[in-house]
Amino acid sequence: MIPYLDTGSLVKMYVEEPGSPAVQAEVEGSELVTTSIVAYAEARAALARRRREGGLTAAEHRKAKAGLEADWPRVLTVGVTESLTKRAGDLAERQRLVVCQC
Numbered sequence: 001m002i003p004y005l006d007t008g009s010l011v012k013m014y015v016e017e018p019g020s021p022a023v024q025a026e027v028e029g030s031e032l033v034t035t036s037i038v039a040y041a042e043a044r045a046a047l048a049r050r051r052r053e054g055g056l057t058a059a060e061h062r063k064a065k066a067g068l069e070a071d072w073p074r075v076l077t078v079g080v081t082e083s084l085t086k087r088a089g090d091l092a093e094r095q096r097l098v099v100c101q102c
Helices: 007-012 020-028 039-052 058-074 082-094
Strands: 034-036 076-078
Touching: 007 020, 007 034, 007 039, 039 058
Parallel strands: 034 076
Antiparallel strands: none
């Protein structure tokens, strides 16, 4: 199986929160991970917000950001168009896509 990480799941790779161990285990057991091309900007925004709100120390923020930077070249990114989004929705419905409630 090739996991697709939404932005929330991607952030769990770098920040300890409920569900982080499950996402990390799934990724470690996979040869390939995919996400949307916009997930990078969204993840950086999420990490910055956590830092601003005090959920991450400066050192934790730097470490999380460095982890994302190091991993990003190995992530297969998917470009997003309206057509692709609609096709993905149809496929998710037909194939009974399971969303991790990590």
